[in-house]
Amino acid sequence: xxxxxxxxxNGAIMVASLMYYAHASLWYAIVTATVITIIAYFVGDQLIxxxxxxxxxxxxxxxxxxVLLWLxxxxxxxxxxxxxxxxxxxxLGIAEWFIHRYVLQSDLEVRPTR
Numbered sequence: 001x002x003x004x005x006x007x008x009x010n011g012a013i014m015v016a017s018l019m020y021y022a023h024a025s026l027w028y029a030i031v032t033a034t035v036i037t038i039i040a041y042f043v044g045d046q047l048i049x050x051x052x053x054x055x056x057x058x059x060x061x062x063x064x065x066x067v068l069l070w071l072x073x074x075x076x077x078x079x080x081x082x083x084x085x086x087x088x089x090x091x092l093g094i095a096e097w098f099i100h101r102y103v104l105q106s107d108l109e110v111r112p113t114r
Contacts, residue, residue: 002103003041009095010037014069017088022078032076036068044096045103054100062093 014033018024024032040061049057066089073080 002045002099003037005102006041006045006099007034007037009099010040010092013091013095014088017084017091018078018080021084021088022073022076022080024076024078028076032069032072036065036072039068040064040096045100049100049103054097057100058093058097061096062089065089065092 011030011033014036015026015029018029018032019026022029043064044057044061048060066085069080069085069088072078073085
């Protein structure tokens with residue numbers, strides 16, 4: 001469920017941004033968003049967030065998104081500027097902050113047993 005939330009939020013941001021800034025096709029934008037979300041989930045949420053805290057994991061996710069978007073732009077010959085990639089990465093970082101807060105809060109909730 002946590003991955004699905006991350007995929008929906010990150011996917012909406014990336015697909016809209018890639019279609020707007022890079023004029024990417026819907027298919028390439030969805031595939032790129034999905035690949036970046038999968039990598040960010042395992043690296044950022046499953047490794048870094050569990051070992052550190054929300055600010056560190058959020059910054060790591062934003063940096064990872066920046067690098068992966070830069071690689072995707074280069075691979076697909078998208079006309080994304082450094083500034084546009086930075087804007088997308090920062091917006092993703094802000095979204096990640098709230099996703100991590102939700103994940104941490106739901107992990108810390110103790111459900112009463114009957």
